[in-house]
Amino acid sequence: MISHYLKLVSGVLRSQLAYRTAFIVDVITVGMSNALEFVAFALAFAGFGHIGGWSLWQVAFSWGLSEAAFGTMDMIFSGFDPARFAQHIKRGTFDQFLLRPVGLVTQIFASDFALRRLGRVAQGLAIFALANAGAGVIWTPAKLAYLPLVFVGAVAFYGALFVFGATLCFWSTEGLEIVNLFTYGGTTMASYPMHIYTDVVRRLFTFVVPTALMIYYPALFFFDLPDPTGLPKIAQYLAPLVGFGVLTLALVSWRVGVYKYQGTGS
Amino acid sequence: MITVEHLVKEFHVFERRGWLRRRTRLVRAVDGISFTITPGELVGYLGPNGAGKSTTIKMLTGILVPSAGVVQVNGRVPWRERVAHVGRIGAVFGQRNTLWPDLPVADSFDLLRHIYHIPPDRYRANLQEFRDLLGLDDFMGFPVRTLSLGQRMRANLAAAWLHDPDIVFLDEPTIGLDVVAKEHIRAFLQRVKLERGTTVILTTHDLADVERLCERVMMIDHGQLLFDGKLAELVERFGGERELVVDFAESYADVAVDGATVTQREGLRATYRFARAKITASELISRVSARYRLRDLSVREPEIEATIRRIYEQKLL
Numbered sequence: 001m002i003s004h005y006l007k008l009v010s011g012v013l014r015s016q017l018a019y020r021t022a023f024i025v026d027v028i029t030v031g032m033s034n035a036l037e038f039v040a041f042a043l044a045f046a047g048f049g050h051i052g053g054w055s056l057w058q059v060a061f062s063w064g065l066s067e068a069a070f071g072t073m074d075m076i077f078s079g080f081d082p083a084r085f086a087q088h089i090k091r092g093t094f095d096q097f098l099l100r101p102v103g104l105v106t107q108i109f110a111s112d113f114a115l116r117r118l119g120r121v122a123q124g125l126a127i128f129a130l131a132n133a134g135a136g137v138i139w140t141p142a143k144l145a146y147l148p149l150v151f152v153g154a155v156a157f158y159g160a161l162f163v164f165g166a167t168l169c170f171w172s173t174e175g176l177e178i179v180n181l182f183t184y185g186g187t188t189m190a191s192y193p194m195h196i197y198t199d200v201v202r203r204l205f206t207f208v209v210p211t212a213l214m215i216y217y218p219a220l221f222f223f224d225l226p227d228p229t230g231l232p233k234i235a236q237y238l239a240p241l242v243g244f245g246v247l248t249l250a251l252v253s254w255r256v257g258v259y260k261y262q263g264t265g266s
Numbered sequence: 267m268i269t270v271e272h273l274v275k276e277f278h279v280f281e282r283r284g285w286l287r288r289r290t291r292l293v294r295a296v297d298g299i300s301f302t303i304t305p306g307e308l309v310g311y312l313g314p315n316g317a318g319k320s321t322t323i324k325m326l327t328g329i330l331v332p333s334a335g336v337v338q339v340n341g342r343v344p345w346r347e348r349v350a351h352v353g354r355i356g357a358v359f360g361q362r363n364t365l366w367p368d369l370p371v372a373d374s375f376d377l378l379r380h381i382y383h384i385p386p387d388r389y390r391a392n393l394q395e396f397r398d399l400l401g402l403d404d405f406m407g408f409p410v411r412t413l414s415l416g417q418r419m420r421a422n423l424a425a426a427w428l429h430d431p432d433i434v435f436l437d438e439p440t441i442g443l444d445v446v447a448k449e450h451i452r453a454f455l456q457r458v459k460l461e462r463g464t465t466v467i468l469t470t471h472d473l474a475d476v477e478r479l480c481e482r483v484m485m486i487d488h489g490q491l492l493f494d495g496k497l498a499e500l501v502e503r504f505g506g507e508r509e510l511v512v513d514f515a516e517s518y519a520d521v522a523v524d525g526a527t528v529t530q531r532e533g534l535r536a537t538y539r540f541a542r543a544k545i546t547a548s549e550l551i552s553r554v555s556a557r558y559r560l561r562d563l564s565v566r567e568p569e570i571e572a573t574i575r576r577i578y579e580q581k582l583l
Contacts, residue, residue, distance in 0.1 A: 007380045015368035015409075096364060098329045101353035102381050262331045262345060265277060265324070 004102045008110035016115055023116060031119030034071075038063060038127055052196040057134035058223060063191035064128025066215050069154035070187045071120030073162070076155070079111035082165030086173040094261065104258060105251060108166075137222050146237070150218045153243030154190075157214045160243070161186065163250035170257035182209055190215040195228040202229065213242045268303040268326065268433065268465070273335035275321050275489075295321040297489035298335070305432070306463040308455075310470065310480035310497065318489040319469045323435050326467070327357055340432060353382060356426030360438030364422050367411040371402065371421050374410060375428060382429035389428070396424035399454050416447035423451065427458060433465040440472055452478045473567065509566040510538040510550055515559035523553050534561075 017023055038060070045056050078084065085108070088094040097107045137143070165179035186209065194202050194216040206212040206229075213235060220227055221236040275296040281289045296318045303309055313319050324330040325337055328344030328351050337344060344351045358364060365374040379389045397403055400420040405413055410421060419439060426434050436455075440448045456479060458464060470476060476483060476497060483500055485493040493500055510526065514534045521528060526540035540550050547565045554560065 004381055007377060011366055011369050011373060011377055014373070015366075018368075092362070095324070095329050096362075098348065099327060099352055099357050099364070100381060101349045103349070262329065265321075265330055 001103060001106050005106050005110045008102075008107065009113050012110065012113050013115060016113075026116040027119040027122075029119065030116055031123040034067060034120050035123045035127070038067075038123075052193040053228075054193045055135070057131045057136070058219070059191060059193070060127050060131035061135045061137070061222070062193075062215050062219050064124045064126070064131055065151065065219075066154065066187050066190045067124030068121050068128060069124070069151050070158050071117045071122075071124055072151075073155045073158040074117040074120065075114050076109070077159040077162045078114040078117070079108040080159070080162040080166040081112075081114075082162065082169060082176045082179050084112060085166040086169045086176060089169045089261075090173050098262075105254070135223065138224065143222055146218065146221070149240040150214070153240035154214045156240075156243035156247040157210075158183065158187065160247040160250035161209075163247070163254050167250070167254045167257040170261050186211045193219075206231075210242050210246065214239050267305055267338075267340060268301075268467075269336070269338040270302070270322075270326075271300050271336040273299045273322070273325065273337060274333045275318075275325060275330065276333040294489050296325070296332075299486070299489070299491045301484060301491065301494055303465060303467070305465050306459075307482060308459050308466040308468065308480055310468050310476040310483040311486065312470070312476065312483055313486040317487045319486055320437060321489075322486070323437055323467070323469060327355065327435055328352060353429070354432050356429070356431040356434040358419075358422045358426045358434070358436050358439050360419070360441040363410060363418060365410045365418075365425055368409050370407050370409055371413075372406045374421075375425065378425055378428050384429050388430060392428050392430070393424075396427065399457060400424055400450070416443050419443060419447070419451065420454075423454060427462075427464070430462070431464060433467070436466060436468045436470075438470055439468070440470065440475055448472070448474070455479055507539050507541055508547065510540065510547065510554070511564050511566060512536050512538065512554060512558075512560055513562040515561045518558055521554075521558060523550070523557065525553065526550055 041063075042056060042060075045051065045059070049055075051059060074081070088097075097104055097111075100107060161179070161183045165176060165183065168176060168179065186205075189205065190211045194205070194212045197205075202212065217227070217231070217236045218239045227233070227235070273296055274294065277293045277295055278290045279293050281291055299318075299322065311319055311322070321330065325332050326339060326344060328348050331345045339351060340354060342351045365371065366377065369377070375393065378384070384392075397406070400423065402420060402424060405417050405421075410418060413421065423439065426436075440451055443451070452475065455466065455468075459466060459479070468475065468480060480497055482495065483493065483497045484491060485500070509529070512521075512535065514521070514536065517534060521531070521536050523538065525545040526538040528536055529539045530537035538550065538554070540547075551563060554563075
């Protein structure tokens with residue numbers, strides 16, 4: 001399975017890198033445009049100084065972490081990107097995947113690897129590194145061990161949103177803007193301290209689409225801050241579990257979508 | 267070995283009534299088809315558009331799951347053991363590409379070698395043979411996306427046989443190709459059939475494809491199997507009639523001729539229908555030109571689609 005994935009992906013990558021100049025320009029552009037987004041936010045933020053008690057450094061910390069995770073996800077899961085996946089269903093090219101002796105999920109993963117998203121990852125990591133300096137996080141071995149788990153959990157979680165979006169394509173290839181609401185909207189939202197939102201919004205993004213559990217609550221742990229929302233301490237340690245849990249759910253739902261596709265055709 | 271018993275496929279089709287209302291209609295794309303195909307056969311699967319051909323093929327390849335009925339291919343149920351089943355078959359769809367569009371043909375083949383686990387010596391031997399037979403050397407290094415339709419079809423055909431499949435499904439492989447390209451592909455299929463004994467199911471609208479390649483044909487329309495037998499028999503019974511269209515030099519009241527029926531008359535033009543078995547085209551032309559003065563003529567072969575429509579509409583089967 002892994003070897004098939006690697007072989008197929010290498011083909012995809014080779015064709016992307018074939019146009020080298022365009023690729024490099026792409027990476028830089030993506031990185032810059034995302035970074036500018038943060039700069040715009042920072043400028044607006046300068047007027048307030050603090051948001052929900054968090055300093056700019058602390059928000060940047062969350063932002064950088066979320067962006068780096070989302071960019072990484074965007075690279076790896078780009079085959080499941082609903083915008084791309086919908087094309088396969090619309091054009092009937094999904095059938096070709098069914099005709100190859102390789103697992104479907106492996107093939108979809110391998111159908112694209114958007115290397116140009118590295119720009120977003122790089123920009124996220126850069127902001128995270130800067131923020132780390134200013135946020136004054138006291139790094140303990142426990143926190144250092146937990147950080148990569150939070151990162152990976154976030155990648156899995158954002159990936160799950162893509163996979164859910166791709167699953168919807170089996171039922172309708174139109175009206176997928178609602179998915180964008182959660183993927184692109186969700187990552188922006190994840191960067192801000194959750195306690196600035198109203199109860200309803202917060203509960204929605206904690207218990208229904210648990211974006212808050214992926215970045216915000218772990219951030220409380222990293223910053224050694226008390227939880228203003230009153231959840232048990234364990235909420236801060238659930239990120240990787242929730243991330244992979246939601247991803248598993250998403251992949252199961254995707255299989256249901258495939259089953260539906262094979263029953264009703266395109 | 268392919269076994270199909272009482273195969274049924276129903277679809278819910280949405281109909282729009284007015285602005286907001288929608289209604290579902292149940293359509294039987296495949297309506298109780300049964301047949302058996304033994305190893306090594308090259309079977310033509312014929313029928314007009316919308317007859318249910320593609321739906322049948324999709325169920326045989328495992329893309330679709332039937333609504334009812336049994337499908338067994340080499341002892342497997344296609345959609346239940348997808349990976350194992352698909353590893354032993356090949357498929358080429360006319361107008362659709364099976365290879366990776368941005369990769370050079372050679373790279374696509376290499377990918378296939380990997381995912382189908384083709385032993386290196388078989389891969390080399392097959393590649394060499396197909397390069398010769400299909401003239402692939404001209405474009406092996408180019409991305410599939412940049413190839414002409416004929417080149418893409420040749421590449422897809424080679425790709426379908428690369429892993430020595432037991433069965434190959436060909437869905438309109440010659441559609442849109444010029445006459446020379448079609449000939450090359452037919453030559454390839456004949457050669458491959460002779461040398462490898464691959465079971466082939468060929469869907470086509472082109473009667474020439476069928477005449478050249480298939481001994482056995484199955485005809486389907488409205489989801490039902492109308493005919494399953496030797497091509498010669500089908501042509502004899504229904505395709506045996508051809509048309510001679512004649513433009514007369516002058517106006518005649520009666521243009522009757524022995525051995526043919528006048529089916530149409532319009533001004534100076536008349537259409538004769540005649541049976542292949544009863545009279546040859548040249549003989550009919552002689553008879554007509556002996557009695558009447560002609561300015562121009564042409565012989566029309568029966569289109570398979572028209573033949574089938576006639577068969578179905580007139581309930582000839």
